[in-house]
Amino acid sequence: MGDRHDYVALEWVKGEIAETLKQAHHAIENLLDDPQATQALDDCLSCIHQVHGSLQMVEFYGAALLAEEMEQLAVALQGNRVSHRDEALHLLMQALGQLPIYLDRVQGARRDLPLVVLPLINDLRSARGESLLSETSLFSPQLPELPALDAQALAQLEPAELPNVLRKLRQMLQMALVGFLREQDNDTNLDYLAKVFTRLEALCANAPLSPLWQVASALVEGMQGGAIANSPALRSLFKDADKELKRLLEQGMHGINQSAPPELLKSLLFYIAKAEHPTGQMLTMKERYSLDEALPDSAMVDEERARLA
Structure with a gap:
């Protein structure tokens, strides 16, 4: 079972995603400067939602999951369901900055490793009071679909x-x-x-x-x-x-x-x-x-996390 990812499709959308994330980043900066600028949060959420949809379309699981957690945190911020608002906003800005870097690594290294962004995903979940994900929850081998016997x-x-x-x-x-x-x-x-x-x-x-x-x-x-x-x-x-x-x-x-x-x-x-x-x-x-792809060894994950830092 080979690599299921469409890197040509990723190349097509990556530039647009980076530009959309920049817009979301500027919106958060505006909100930090002016806490009353609630429209900025709406703009940010709209941008992240668009990025999430694009990543789902090209089927890059790790990147799409990170975008999904970013979107969920933005929704929680919009609904005033976050205990430490400024901390959550800075965390969202961090994620907005790291997602394009992660996509560059995915494109260059030809592998999407959800475990690499697991710490950031868990920070985003923690900011809105959600339980943390484990390694097992991100383990997604391609299971067979065998035809029934006659x-x-x-x-x-x-x-x-x-x-x-x-x-x-x-x-x-x-x-x-x-x-x-x-x-x-x-x-x-x-x-x-x-x-x-x-x-x-x-x-x-x-x-x-x-x-x-x-x-x-x-x-x-x-x-x-x-x-x-x-x-x-x-x-x-x-x-x-x-x-x-x-x-x-x-x-x-x-x-x-x-x-x-x-x-x-x-x-x-x-x-x-x-x-x-x-x-x-x-x-x-x-x-x-393809279990090495579904769950890469810890040394590889640590190396990729260091590249994102």
Whole structure:
């Protein structure tokens, strides 16, 4: 899955965006000079709204998210819903100055890294009393959209006594999860998980549900190799995978034509993206879902943040 961004489109709109942001910057300066110049805030909001729309159109997520938070803060200022007005105005001016710099870096480096602007986004959110965003919330890998298998393909994949096969797999999965909870014989439990997910991979072939088992298998391999640690959060995700297995048991073979919940797949992929020493299957998933682009390493993020400072 390659780079989804249209840098030609960005080049077309970047100059106009920079000019519009300058107008918004002047409006805030006027408001700081004259707190009664409320029209200046309306002008600023109009400019930011225009920029936000342009960035949504060219689909640069990090830049669009920053513009969205700027717009939300301007709306809060307009409605007198900000505790420290002058501080919020200066923060908005800072963001207005940094967004064009960020767009220049996106254009030059050919990568849009939302994590680079996360501190500024959180400052803008904090100014209007909103909760802060985490790394996970900005993690946006491109998830697959696989076509449903037809009746003939489903019939070829369906094993004899499918309900019994799925029941046994589910019992093995649940037994492993109970063992993990008690922290008993982790090697055996990982072997159980590996067998369950490998069998489900084969059962689903290239159906819409198959990515879930492929990613889960890679995670288990990572746990077996010491690249990923057993944790309550990870166990909770495996429990969510068990819900998909339960659904499959209830729906039969047609159930493999329904994708796993996107948030579940995204959360499992996040563990693979964060691992410092990925195993073979994990590397396959990292390449398939462009995880290095979706969640770049901290050194790269720090370097790009320094360029914005």
